[in-house]
Amino acid sequence: MENIKTQDPKIIAFVCNWCTYTGADLAGTSRLKYQPNIRMIKLPCTGRIDPVFIIKAFEKGADGVLVSGCHPGDCHYNAGNFHARRRWMMFHKLLDYMGIDENRLHFSWVSASEGKKFVDVVNAFTNKVKTQGPFEKYAKINKEFVINE
């Protein structure tokens, strides 16, 4: 893999409880290996994800953000992921327009039985973020919060 800018990116994954989290669990019980850079935040449904969470993740030092939920039609709450899908469509375009590279934000549908798919998604995204490098722009503006003596 060419052009790796960092070997240890931090990736935050916002996942829905009923599908993707269970899918990740299945990957674990099946002893499938995936890259260790993701930290998962479990929510009841992708419809609960407010785009401000994604911005907060970047502010707090995430180099990449993964958002994943149930396939359309399979949502435990019927329509949560349909609402989320619309929001994401606009949000990722806005983020890209404002200078947060679209390669740092990834969306996927992973169901409870798709342990293998979860592994593939995480590995591919981690590799992509490795080529993007650490998110220096946010790191720079965060420096004003601490004083250097």
Add this chain to the structure above:
Amino acid sequence: MNEINTIAKELLTSGKVNAVIGYIRYGNDKRTKPFIAQKPEEADKFVINKFILNNLAVYLTREEITKLGKIGIIAKGCDIKAIVALIQESQIKRDDVYIIGVNCSGVTNDFDIDFNAETVAGKCLNCEVKSPKLFDVTVGTLEDIPQGEDKKLKMIRGVEAMNSEERWDFFEEEFDKCIKCYACRQACPLCYCEQCIVDKSIPRWIESSASKRGNFSWNLIRAFHLSGRCIGCNECERVCPMDIPLSLLNRKMAMVTKDDFNYVSGMDVNAPTLVGSYDLKDNEDFIE
């Protein structure tokens, strides 16, 4: 006495409305400012001219105004779009307002210079609502809006052509000027939340300080909360004391929602709102 004064006076005398919001002349020149008339004789002060910039729909969600009863509002096409959006979002009922629509041929922010293609407000250049679509009565006659260069669209295309890093640097420089006065939020008719997300302190989502992080986050989230809702009255940009080009964000998002969802905010009172609804066939080719 002009048409507008007669109509407003009649509304107040007959009791059809309890108050009329409109524009009155201000100062020594053609400038105007918002005014609310409750007595019939106060209706003589209203004017319609090229300087009626303010979007008066912003008052329709204020308690001090709504407690007066049924309101008559003098509104240009762009202001009526705001009223339609408020009705779509169930913030006001159609029966609570009496809309005096203005046939508008463009407005300007420059009081000292002649009205022409250079001085006409940017938002007027592509106006589709010169003649209001929703109204109870109309005033004014239509003329042609002078056609000038769409400078803001050019700027948007310029930003789109930059790469990711350049775009970040561009917006970081613009938002460095932000002083977090929230004039953009207060002047926007669609920013009516009782508690704005920036005012929430536990947990703190957006810093209220004028720091780089807080400014970037505030402008981004506000642009997102208005995606699919902003009607393009451009009041936010007009009132910003630091001259930040906010229409670069809001207009871009309006273009995105038009292209991707074929939805324009504020055109149809019966249309479901964009973010409040969904379609089973929504685009998902960006999702793995």
Add this chain to the structure above:
Amino acid sequence: MEEKIISKENLLKLCSDLLKNNVDVITPGEKGYVKIKNENEVALNSKTKHTKASFKEYIFPKSEPIIYYKKNQNDVEIIEPKVEEKTTVIFGAKPCDIRSINILSKIFNWDYKDEFFNVRANNTVLIGLMCEYADEFCFCTSVNLSPTSVEGSDIFLLPLDENNFAVRIVTEKGTNFLKSYENYLTPGNTEKSKAVEAAVKQPEKVFDAEKVKEWITGNFESEYWNSVGRMCLGCAQCAFVCPVCHCFDIVDEDYNYSEGRRMKNWDGCQFDMFTKHASGHNPRNDQTKRYRQRISHKFKYYPDKFDEILCTGCGRCSRGCPVSIDIKGIVTEINELAKA
């Protein structure tokens, strides 16, 4: 008060010397008060319009960290940032702007001595410039000021002709400052400067501040307040551009779970959350009440406490207001009500 004369050429040389000595020179430019890089950018024209905002942010920043904290295993380490003692010169501000520092100094040294303000104010030399601008929003003469008032300045400049300025040295700080530039100054001509002063057009005095204060005292519940603040959007731009509005908010911001800072940010009484209590009750729960507060604070509460009107008549609030609320018009109306 000592008076000298300085030529325009020497004034620019003085600026150039200041810049060479790493002194911050701040002057009103087209985009507001800016730090200049070159002596030719300095403001020497007495006929220019007011800037959109005042120079308040150089002495009272809009967002300032007052404490940094770091949580360790067992305790919290508090680091107090030191305000840099950098010599700053505000060059060419109008009397309505310069006066603000004296007015603000009263509240920042009242029950607590605000070091953040004091250090900056003590290290700033205020050089005023006579004003020949006056438009329909100005009313400095109604609040005990005038276009030629030296109150608040350390040094005051009056243009005598194309190339010369009278230099009025008002305070000891001004005298000390000019010691190193004595060779740029020539003896003064008070007759000429007094003549220039007398020829300046003064804005008409439109209200009597004492009568206004009296009316406000007795009329808290008056119907008049209902009409005054109704159109206000609550955007607080007036507070942010005003040279003497000083309300601030204290917030904590975190970097991560264990480190962060405490910020002092500008706040405005027109925001609806300004007086919201933790219980949820808000004593000023609509815009008319909040606007009443603004006028009362400026023309009654602050004068009662500190013997100063919290307004210099610069008119920036009215010029910048998105809905054209005119403070001069309002206070004049109150004056009429007071007479009746």
